[in-house]
Amino acid sequence: MQQGANLPGLGSYNRSVVLGAVQISGGISRVEIAAMTGLTAQTVSVIVRRLLEEGLVREDGSEPSSGGKPRTILRVAPEAGYAVGIHFDPGGLHYVLADLAGRPVRTSRSPVRGDHSPERLTARMGTAVRRLLAEAGVPAERVLGIGLACPGPIDQPSGTMVHPPRLPGWGKVPIGDLLRAATRLPVTVDNDATAAVIGERWAGLGRTAASLAYLYLGTGVGGGLLLDGRIYRGRSLNAGEFGHITAVPGGPPCRCGNLGCVEAVCCPDAIVAAVHERLAGGAGGTLAAAFRRDPSRVGHARICAAAAAGDPVAAQVIGEVAAHLAGAVVTIVNVLDLDLIVLGGPALGPAAEIYRSTIAEAVASRAFTRRLRPAEVALSPIAADAAAIGAASLVFHAAYAPDPATLLSQGTRRP
Numbered sequence: 001m002q003q004g005a006n007l008p009g010l011g012s013y014n015r016s017v018v019l020g021a022v023q024i025s026g027g028i029s030r031v032e033i034a035a036m037t038g039l040t041a042q043t044v045s046v047i048v049r050r051l052l053e054e055g056l057v058r059e060d061g062s063e064p065s066s067g068g069k070p071r072t073i074l075r076v077a078p079e080a081g082y083a084v085g086i087h088f089d090p091g092g093l094h095y096v097l098a099d100l101a102g103r104p105v106r107t108s109r110s111p112v113r114g115d116h117s118p119e120r121l122t123a124r125m126g127t128a129v130r131r132l133l134a135e136a137g138v139p140a141e142r143v144l145g146i147g148l149a150c151p152g153p154i155d156q157p158s159g160t161m162v163h164p165p166r167l168p169g170w171g172k173v174p175i176g177d178l179l180r181a182a183t184r185l186p187v188t189v190d191n192d193a194t195a196a197v198i199g200e201r202w203a204g205l206g207r208t209a210a211s212l213a214y215l216y217l218g219t220g221v222g223g224g225l226l227l228d229g230r231i232y233r234g235r236s237l238n239a240g241e242f243g244h245i246t247a248v249p250g251g252p253p254c255r256c257g258n259l260g261c262v263e264a265v266c267c268p269d270a271i272v273a274a275v276h277e278r279l280a281g282g283a284g285g286t287l288a289a290a291f292r293r294d295p296s297r298v299g300h301a302r303i304c305a306a307a308a309a310g311d312p313v314a315a316q317v318i319g320e321v322a323a324h325l326a327g328a329v330v331t332i333v334n335v336l337d338l339d340l341i342v343l344g345g346p347a348l349g350p351a352a353e354i355y356r357s358t359i360a361e362a363v364a365s366r367a368f369t370r371r372l373r374p375a376e377v378a379l380s381p382i383a384a385d386a387a388a389i390g391a392a393s394l395v396f397h398a399a400y401a402p403d404p405a406t407l408l409s410q411g412t413r414r415p
């Protein structure tokens with residue numbers, strides 16, 4: 001949990017710390033907030049009174065305490081504000097309308113077609129956001145902003161995508177400004193995997209773990225880090241690119257410029273290519289007949305389902321991919337000494353349990369600290385939604401819960 005600071009001039013920061021404590025607790029007393037944040041009882045009391053007046057927090061019942069009078073429980077008022085989260089993956093767009101408690105109120109998805117120039121794509125996002133709000137019956141005035149999770153690398157402060165490897169021809173795209181123009185709402189842009197770990201912190205498994213790594217399997221392979229209760233972003237705010245750890249020295253070239261990256265051998269395209277190569281070489285199994293008729297019918301989703309059902313070719317390829325991921329995860333755990341590894345993202349599909357068990361087995365048998373304090377490996381309960389929910393929560397973080405490091409370094413990071 002973030003600690004408050006009992007110093008003058010940090011009022012808005014302490015306010016965000018208190019609101020953050022209420023948000024992730026699901027119900028908490030003033031005394032517990034003081035214990036959790038290190039703020040004095042008086043400071044907590046003043047901030048809570050203001051949050052109550054603003055309607056962001058409400059009192060909701062009480063619980064007995066040892067000795068004194070019963071303690072009033074505080075919860076966020078979910079309908080006090082909304083945010084739209086958009087997860088932009090080169091394979092598709094995913095929209096979530098979330099309330100202040102982090103609950104998805106309404107979601108929608110649409111494919112990204114071949115004509116995705118930045119202007120056309122952001123115009124389409126604007127249309128989709130208006131439709132989402134209309135369907136949910138939420139007026140635009142109640143929406144605090146849009147959080148947009150994009151493939152990296154991004155220049156986060158300016159909301160610019162910088163030569164995303166999977167979107168050839170995009171160069172430097174000020175996607176935050178374009179989306180702001182298309183929607184007339186405030187827009188916060190972040191890296192997709194960082195957004196996913198923020199979503200996990202807010203609404204998933206990250207509520208209880210202090211240090212976790214999030215391994216995100218989508219069109220590419222990404223990651224995010226929560227270290228000692230704080231999102232770790234790195235110098236250029238692009239930390240956690242686990243997909244670009246070398247898995248096969250001297251292996252196939254990766255779009256990032258490195259060789260044999262985890263992403264180059266574990267992404268859906270690589271899985272499909274590996275299965276097709278074996279089927280073309282005469283391998284049998286349940287996919288062979290479909291492959292002979294039309295190779296395009298043996299796609300990633302079908303391969304994952306076949307692997308889960310025990311097809312030998314699909315299971316072998318997914319097993320090899322899981323082993324590469326497991327090797328990377330052992331390295332990550334050894335470097336960072338984590339409590340938890342969360343696996344998420346749309347590309348897990350029906351093979352999710354194969355990945356989880358292979359990685360868990362590797363961490364339990366090969367990680368440096370395994371006998372001292374084994375790290376847990378778990379599937380995200382909000383797997384497919386994590387990046388979009390996290391993107392929505394960026395809006396609340398920007399509006400109510402700025403990271404103190406961001407506040408303190410704002411002057412130095414901006415050009």
Ligand SMILES: [Zn+2]
Binds near residue numbers: 243245256263264
């Ligand atoms: Zn790479």
